[in-house]
Amino acid sequence: MEALPLRLSPGEDLRAALEAAVADCGCGAAFVLGGIGSLGRTRLRLAGAAQPLALDGDVEILTLSGSVSPGGSHLHMSVADAAGRVLGGHVAPGCIVRTTAEVLLALLPHWRFTREADPATGYAELVVRRAPD
Numbered sequence: 463m464e465a466l467p468l469r470l471s472p473g474e475d476l477r478a479a480l481e482a483a484v485a486d487c488g489c490g491a492a493f494v495l496g497g498i499g500s501l502g503r504t505r506l507r508l509a510g511a512a513q514p515l516a517l518d519g520d521v522e523i524l525t526l527s528g529s530v531s532p533g534g535s536h537l538h539m540s541v542a543d544a545a546g547r548v549l550g551g552h553v554a555p556g557c558i559v560r561t562t563a564e565v566l567l568a569l570l571p572h573w574r575f576t577r578e579a580d581p582a583t584g585y586a587e588l589v590v591r592r593a594p595d
Contacts, residue, residue, distance in 0.1 A: 463568050466492070470563040476501070476526075477535060477555050480565065485532035490574035490593060492567045494537065497526030499563030504541055506551035514554035520544060523563060528553070529588060530567065531575035536588060 466487065470479050484492045504517040521541040528537035539557075540550035574593050577586035 463570060465495075466567040466569050468563075468565045468567065470499070470559045470565065472502075472559055472561060474559045474563070475555060476557040476559060476563055477537060477553050479559075479563075480530050480537070480567070481532055481535055483567065484530050484569070487569055489569045489571055490531055491570040491590070492530040493570070494527050494530060495566040495568050497523060497539075497563060497565040499523045499565075500560040501541065501557050501563075502560035503556060503558040505554035505556040506539065506541070506549060507554050508549075508551045511551075514556070515549075515551070516556075517541070517543075517549070520560055524548065525550070526553070526563075526565065529575055531577075533575070534577040534586070536577075 501521050505514040507514045521543050524540045526539045537553035539553045542548045572593050574591045576589045578589045580587040
């Protein structure tokens with residue numbers, strides 16, 4: 463395992479930037495060890511919902527975790543608004559960094575993550591494989 467600290471800049475899409483960082487390292491698997499920062503636009507898919515909830519306005523990232531790979535990620539996040547209300551869910555594309563996002567990734571160079579259809583769940587689920595030597 464190798465640690466990769468990142469600082470994302472204003473205007474970056476959180477999910478896309480994490481996937482790009484992992485791909486740029488030539489790594490096929492990573493986990494988010496932690497993340498904090500702020501967003502100006504947030505898209506969270508809540509439990510059981512078909513479409514993401516759109517939150518337009520400033521929020522603070524309280525927690526960020528999940529798996530990342532160039533071919534797809536599974537990220538969860540909790541955020542708080544200016545009144546301290548907290549909401550959490552699945553990170554959808556379109557979460558745009560407001561001032562900064564500080565994320566620590568654990569790169570797993572000996573592994574590859576893919577997302578493949580799972581008939582038991584009906585979703586594309588994580589498949590873990592050893593990377594070729």
